Amino acid sequence: MKERFATGFDPFVIPFLIGMGFVLAYCAYGILRILFQLSREDRRRFLLSLVTPATALKNIWDIFCNCLLHVKLWKRNRLLGFMHSSIAFGWFMLILLGHVETVLFVPHRINLFYYPIFFNYFVAETDATLRGAALFFLMDFFLLLILVGIALAIIKRVRSRWFGMRRTTRPSFLDTIGLYSLWAIFPLRLLAESFTAHISGGSFLTIPMNWIFRQFFGNNLYMLPCWWAYSIALCVFMCVLPFTRYMHIPAEMMLIPLRNAGLRIRHPRKGFARVEVLSCPGCGVCIDACPMSADKANLKDCTVYLNRQIRRGNERRIREISDKCLLCGKCEELCQVGVEGPALRIAQREMRQYAVEPDYAAVDMAALREAASGSKVLYFAGCMTQLTPAVGKAFESLMHKAGVAYTWMDREGGLCCGRPMLVAGRRDAAQKLIDRNTELILSSGADTLVLSCPICYRIFTEAYHLPGVRVVHYSRYLQGLVLLGRLKLEKSDICYVYHDPCELGRGCGIYAEPRKLLGQAAMIAEAPQTKGESICCGGSLGSISLDFAAREAITRHALENLYASHADAIATACPLCLATFSRYANRPVRDLAEIIDRSSV
Amino acid sequence: MKDFGFTLSPSSAVSLDKVDSRLWHKLLETSPDAAVCISCGSCSASCPAARWSGMSIRKVLLALQRGQSVAPMLSCCMLCGKCTMVCPRGINTRKLILALCRICEKP
Structure with a gap:
C-alpha cells in the first residue's frame, strides 16, 4: 500500500473533524459535570472501582456484551438483537480494522484522527498488498453486516x-435527523x-460494485462527492447526537461502570440519574411493558417518555408522569440498558416539599408492644x-393446624x-414508621417475622434492620411447615393460575416458592x-394520581392475561391484588393462604 | 358545681357565613373529586391511624368545609391507602391527602 497524497489531507475530512471534535468535547464536558454532581463518597467509590482489577474487567466485559453485542436484546428477540448488534458491533469493527490497516500500512499517519475512517481514499493498492486482502474482506464483511442491520431498522x-x-x-424531530443520517452513513460509505x-483495492462487495459503476460512468468524477457526502453524514450524525436518543451510545459506556461501582440514584436529575436518563435508547420496549398502556390515554407516561421529558426539562410533564406510575417495575425488568424507572420517579417525588410533616407521637406504643409480645x-x-x-x-387456621404458637x-x-409512604417520596416519614415498627418487633423478643403482604415484605427486607429476627414471606414459611410434616396437603383438581x-x-425475586406451595x-x-x-x-399504591376509574382498564388487561391460561380460578399472594382482581374477575380469586388452608387436612 | 350525671358540651354550631373555606376551595382546584364525598364513613372505619388520632378523610373534608384545622389529623396519616380501596365514590384519597399536606399552612 502506498499513499496517494503527500499531504495526507483533503478538505472533505473537515465536516467529519468538526462533528467528531464537537461530540468528544461534549462528552468530556458531560463526564466532568456528572463526576462533580456525584457526592464525594460516590465519586471516590466510582474512581476506586475503575482501578480495581475485578470491577474494571467486569466493566469491559459488560460494555462488550451490552453495548456492542446487545446480549439482552438477543434474549428478548433474535431479530431485534441481530439488528442492533450488527450495527453496533459492525461499526466498532470498521473503526478498529481501519486503525489496524493504518498501523500496518501507513504507520506514520496513525496520529491523524481521520485517517482510519477515510483510509481507502488516501491509499493506493500496490502489488505487495496481498496480506491486506484478509483485512479488505473483513472491512467489506462488516460493512455488509451493518447494511443488513440498517435494512432491518428500516423494516x-x-x-x-x-x-x-x-x-x-415516536421519534422527536432531532431523533429523526439522527436516524436518517445514521441510515445514510453506511450506504454512502x-x-x-x-x-x-x-x-485502493477492495473485496467481494466493493470491487464488483466498482466494476459496475465503471461500466456506467467510466471516470473518477463521482469519487470525491461520495466521500464528501459520507463525511457530511458523519458530521450531521455526530452534531445532533448529544441532543438525540443516540446519546445512549456514549452514556451507556458511562452507566455500566457507575452501576458496577454500586452507585444509586440520589437525585432525580443529577449524577447517576442523569446518566441513566441519557442512556435510554428510546427503543420503546417499556411502552408495551407498561401496564398503563392498556389505556391509550396513558401511552405517553412510560419510562421512555419520562426520560425524554427529563432531557427536555418539561417540569409539568415530569411531575405528571412521575405521579402516575404504578411502580410495578416491569419497565425496569425489561429495559435493555437497565434504566430504573421506578427509582427515578420516587427520587422525583422526593423533591416535593410538604407543609405538614407526619408525626406519630400520638401512637399508643404501649398497647402495640403488648399486642406484639408473647411468642417466638x-x-x-x-x-x-x-x-x-x-x-x-x-x-390463622393454618398456624392452628400446624400447632405453631404465634402472635x-x-x-x-x-x-x-x-x-x-416511601413510594410517595416521603422518606423521612417512612423512616419514622420503620423505626417504630423495628422497636416493636425487637422488643417483642420474637425470632421469626412472617409477612403475608408483599408490600410489607419488600420494605422489611430492604429497609429494616432487625438483628436476630428472620424475616420470611408466608409462602416460604408455610412450605417449611409442609416439609416438617406439620401441615399435610391434599391436591385438589381445581386449576389455578x-x-x-x-x-x-x-x-x-420470589417466583418459585408460591408456585411450589400451590402445586402441592x-x-x-x-x-x-x-x-x-x-x-x-392496577391496584398498586405506587401511583399517586391514577384514580379509581382509570385503573379499571389496567385491571381488566391484567385479568385478560390470566384468563388466557384457561384456569378455573386465580391465585395470588398479595391482599391488594386480591381485592383489586375480585372487583372485576369473572372467576374466583383466592389468596395462597386460603387455597392452602382449604386443601390442608 | 353539683354533679347531675351529665355535662353540657359547648355549642358546636358553625356559622357558614364566617368560616374560612379558602383551603377547601384551593383543594378543589387540584383534587375536584373531594367534592363527591358522601360522608359515608367507610374511610373512618378502615383508617388504621384513626385509633390514636381520630383521623379520617371524611372528618378532614368536613373540617375543611367548616374552616377548622386539619393539620394535626393529616400528620397522623400513614398513607397506607386503605381509604382509597374502600371509598365507594372512588375518590383518590392518597392524592388528596398529599395535596392537602402541600397546601396546608404549618400547624
Whole structure:
C-alpha cells in the first residue's frame, strides 16, 4: 500500500473533524459535570472501582456484551438483537480494522484522527498488498453486516411486530435527523469505497460494485462527492447526537461502570440519574411493558417518555408522569440498558416539599408492644390484609393446624410498614414508621417475622434492620411447615393460575416458592405473561394520581392475561391484588393462604 | 358545681357565613373529586391511624368545609391507602391527602 497524497489531507475530512471534535468535547464536558454532581463518597467509590482489577474487567466485559453485542436484546428477540448488534458491533469493527490497516500500512499517519475512517481514499493498492486482502474482506464483511442491520431498522419502522414490539416510540424531530443520517452513513460509505476500489483495492462487495459503476460512468468524477457526502453524514450524525436518543451510545459506556461501582440514584436529575436518563435508547420496549398502556390515554407516561421529558426539562410533564406510575417495575425488568424507572420517579417525588410533616407521637406504643409480645413467631398482616380478612383468617387456621404458637401483632390494627409512604417520596416519614415498627418487633423478643403482604415484605427486607429476627414471606414459611410434616396437603383438581404480585416477584425475586406451595395443593396453569413479565393488577399504591376509574382498564388487561391460561380460578399472594382482581374477575380469586388452608387436612 | 350525671358540651354550631373555606376551595382546584364525598364513613372505619388520632378523610373534608384545622389529623396519616380501596365514590384519597399536606399552612 502506498499513499496517494503527500499531504495526507483533503478538505472533505473537515465536516467529519468538526462533528467528531464537537461530540468528544461534549462528552468530556458531560463526564466532568456528572463526576462533580456525584457526592464525594460516590465519586471516590466510582474512581476506586475503575482501578480495581475485578470491577474494571467486569466493566469491559459488560460494555462488550451490552453495548456492542446487545446480549439482552438477543434474549428478548433474535431479530431485534441481530439488528442492533450488527450495527453496533459492525461499526466498532470498521473503526478498529481501519486503525489496524493504518498501523500496518501507513504507520506514520496513525496520529491523524481521520485517517482510519477515510483510509481507502488516501491509499493506493500496490502489488505487495496481498496480506491486506484478509483485512479488505473483513472491512467489506462488516460493512455488509451493518447494511443488513440498517435494512432491518428500516423494516422495523413499518413492521415493528416482526421484532417482537407492538408499539415503538415516536421519534422527536432531532431523533429523526439522527436516524436518517445514521441510515445514510453506511450506504454512502459503500458508495465512496466502491468508487475508489480500483485504486485502493477492495473485496467481494466493493470491487464488483466498482466494476459496475465503471461500466456506467467510466471516470473518477463521482469519487470525491461520495466521500464528501459520507463525511457530511458523519458530521450531521455526530452534531445532533448529544441532543438525540443516540446519546445512549456514549452514556451507556458511562452507566455500566457507575452501576458496577454500586452507585444509586440520589437525585432525580443529577449524577447517576442523569446518566441513566441519557442512556435510554428510546427503543420503546417499556411502552408495551407498561401496564398503563392498556389505556391509550396513558401511552405517553412510560419510562421512555419520562426520560425524554427529563432531557427536555418539561417540569409539568415530569411531575405528571412521575405521579402516575404504578411502580410495578416491569419497565425496569425489561429495559435493555437497565434504566430504573421506578427509582427515578420516587427520587422525583422526593423533591416535593410538604407543609405538614407526619408525626406519630400520638401512637399508643404501649398497647402495640403488648399486642406484639408473647411468642417466638410474629405475624405482621399489614394494613391491606385488614380489608381482606380471609387472608389473615386462613393464615390463622393454618398456624392452628400446624400447632405453631404465634402472635398476630397487628390483629387489632397496627402501624403501616412504611412502604406506601416511601413510594410517595416521603422518606423521612417512612423512616419514622420503620423505626417504630423495628422497636416493636425487637422488643417483642420474637425470632421469626412472617409477612403475608408483599408490600410489607419488600420494605422489611430492604429497609429494616432487625438483628436476630428472620424475616420470611408466608409462602416460604408455610412450605417449611409442609416439609416438617406439620401441615399435610391434599391436591385438589381445581386449576389455578398464579398471578405474580409486582412487589413479591420483581420487587423481591420470589417466583418459585408460591408456585411450589400451590402445586402441592392444586393444579397450576401459567399465564402467557408471567413471572418477571407479569402485569400489575392496577391496584398498586405506587401511583399517586391514577384514580379509581382509570385503573379499571389496567385491571381488566391484567385479568385478560390470566384468563388466557384457561384456569378455573386465580391465585395470588398479595391482599391488594386480591381485592383489586375480585372487583372485576369473572372467576374466583383466592389468596395462597386460603387455597392452602382449604386443601390442608 | 353539683354533679347531675351529665355535662353540657359547648355549642358546636358553625356559622357558614364566617368560616374560612379558602383551603377547601384551593383543594378543589387540584383534587375536584373531594367534592363527591358522601360522608359515608367507610374511610373512618378502615383508617388504621384513626385509633390514636381520630383521623379520617371524611372528618378532614368536613373540617375543611367548616374552616377548622386539619393539620394535626393529616400528620397522623400513614398513607397506607386503605381509604382509597374502600371509598365507594372512588375518590383518590392518597392524592388528596398529599395535596392537602402541600397546601396546608404549618400547624
